[in-house]
């Protein structure tokens with residue numbers, strides 16, 4: 001069954017980043033809490049003011065204003081916050097919001113591009129260096145990460161409606177997702193991270209085994225790299241939003257071999273479930289969401305309702321307890337349950353996914369246009385643009401390709417990629 005995962009969209013992760021973990025480890029040596037004369041009474045409002053500024057940087061002006069209202073001496077900052085709030089306007093048309101997706105990043109191109117799966121990695125993966133360059137471009141061009149739940153919501157009655165996203169001039173929302181954040185068995189020793197984990201300070205990082213066998217912890221995939229980027233550029237994230245991580249179940253989750261169906265009900269599997277759950281919880285607390293990418297990476301266009309139902313139950317049994325309930329669904333291979341016609345309850349697959357399993361946000365693939373969205377039948381359907389070797393190659397050959405709207409494709413492309421030689 002795991003063999004089904006071998007499709008175009010089922011692959012891997014990257015490297016780099018040695019600098020990451022050292023920065024920030026410099027704890028302040030100057031201010032010892034035990035220093036005797038506490039003549040410098042700390043200003044109790046200083047922390048609140050700093051927090052208000054962080055909230056405002058992430059466009060939560062109301063939160064920032066609430067925090068400082070009534071606080072003595074905060075009038076100037078309040079006035080400034082009010083000015084910024086008034087300058088922000090509702091994004092005019094949420095249906096034009098784009099959605100980019102990646103797979104796990106290639107850490108070591110030398111290994112990935114010489115492995116038996118080199119062709120697949122070249123087609124479907126992006127290297128860490130490419131991702132970092134693209135992230136910088138996205139930020140410089142004014143994109144701001146938002147979760148799909150910001151675009152539209154579904155009320156108690158099941159009615160879907162657009163929501164408002166308030167941004168200053170020059171900024172525009174963007175959705176980011178990552179498929180197959182599973183660190184599949186087939187990727188092992190091909191130059192990808194081994195898993196997501198927590199470092200000694202409780203931050204989400206990756207475990208990575210270098211070509212010489214050296215084990216390292218650091219930022220070797222999308223989530224920790226984006227976390228670090230947002231820490232430095234809080235205005236790249238709308239109120240703390242990062243991205244959505246799509247996960248299957250057949251090889252476990254987040255690099256942990258947590259599937260009892262695949263690996264058996266053993267103490268080892270149970271320990272992996274515990275570790276994966278800890279990491280998933282930390283990711284959610286830091287602005288990440290999860291999406292079902294099905295349990296077995298099956299084809300939702302071709303496979304029968306019966307197969308879809310069995311797979312959905314497996315995901316619910318094995319993956320949901322780890323990542324928590326989610327209303328987001330990312331189609332494996334981008335294989336949708338309908339053509340361009342809107343979803344309706346006449347569609348048995350839609351009834352299963354939406355009615356029975358509660359998914360309200362559906363993500364197919366369409367890289368022919370910067371945005372494609374449908375709001376209907378109590379759900380939001382948003383097409384995603386693949387960022388990978390295939391799309392970058394097409395963009396290099398066609399200056400009007402959609403990717404150029406997001407970053408400089410030529411500048412970002414890794415010279416170690418076989419297809420660019």
Ligand SMILES: [Zn+2]
Nearest residue numbers: 009010179180
């Ligand atoms: Zn996939």
